Amino acid sequence: MVNYKKFFPITLLSALLIVGCSNSLQESGNNKKEHQQTESRDIVEETKSVEVLPSFLNDKPKEMKNLYASVAKNRELLENIPCYCGCGKSSGHKNNYDCFVYKNHKDGAIVWDDHATKCGVCLEIAATSIQDYKAGKSIKEIRKKIDEAYKNGYAEPTPTPNL
């Protein structure tokens, strides 16, 4: 768990590395079953466009707000990147985009998901992917790098179809 820094020398997110959601998975043996269900329920909030961030981000750091905004604008990329926090099982997510955005409406309205605000793994995967994408890497290359970096010591990936 500790060697993520080796793969992700991103300082901007270090402040955001709150308790990863994978921790609760590992400790699930100690938790009461009824509590697990309520804990895994994430807040969703709709705004009229990707330009309007949800109010659950109001008290969050600037870096996290910026990341949510970037994720919403990089849907194609992140729908092809799996998340390794365990949210495939706990929240039914299909990819890393789902950790930030619950749903896009045809008229441009967007339903945000607060899952990633509670999850260092989700945040790191999105931040690294977007950074590499901006640097010119292909989605396929990024996918490979993420799969490689998280294959040991993390939860099962979301069932994201192969590229």
Ligand SMILES: [Zn+2]
């Ligand atoms: Zn996740």
